[in-house]
Amino acid sequence: MKNKHLIDSEIQQFAFDESECEKDVVEHMSSCSLCKQRVEDYVLLSTSIKSIPDPALGFDLSKRVLMQLETSSKKKPLLDYFVYALITLSGLLVGFCVACFSLFCINWFKGNSTVSMAFIICIALSILMILINDIMKSHRRKMKMLKF
Numbered sequence: 001m002k003n004k005h006l007i008d009s010e011i012q013q014f015a016f017d018e019s020e021c022e023k024d025v026v027e028h029m030s031s032c033s034l035c036k037q038r039v040e041d042y043v044l045l046s047t048s049i050k051s052i053p054d055p056a057l058g059f060d061l062s063k064r065v066l067m068q069l070e071t072s073s074k075k076k077p078l079l080d081y082f083v084y085a086l087i088t089l090s091g092l093l094v095g096f097c098v099a100c101f102s103l104f105c106i107n108w109f110k111g112n113s114t115v116s117m118a119f120i121i122c123i124a125l126s127i128l129m130i131l132i133n134d135i136m137k138s139h140r141r142k143m144k145m146l147k148f
């Protein structure tokens with residue numbers, strides 16, 4: 001038999017599952033009124049907690065979440081189409097520049113500065129389109145984080 005009073009975990013185990021308690025705990029409970037009172041308190045507390053009704057929200061949470069999901073799914077394709085249009089536009093621009101200056105490609109190796117400038121402009125525009133695409137992706141990600 002335990003000479004000391006039971007600790008909280010032993011009291012709780014006795015209150016909710018007496019069959020799993022050690023023999024010392026059960027013997028102590030048969031003789032100690034203080035520990036019996038603590039067990040009764042735990043049982044009373046548990047009963048009162050179970051009697052509390054589940055909390056109810058003042059609004060329909062699932063409806064609001066669904067509204068957010070529908071709104072975000074409608075906006076997403078428009079942004080995607082815009083990004084794809086920008087990428088396609090940059091590709092067409094590069095192709096156009098290459099086609100326009102294809103006559104001067106032979107002079108490229110001879111050091112013609114017009115072809116070099118056109119090539120540099122095409123690369124700069126391509127990099128600009130890629131950066132715009134990246135900025136739009138990060139903007140869309142941040143807006144998505146703000147909505148939810």
Ligand SMILES: [Zn+2]
Nearest residue numbers: 005006032035
């Ligand atoms: Zn005790």
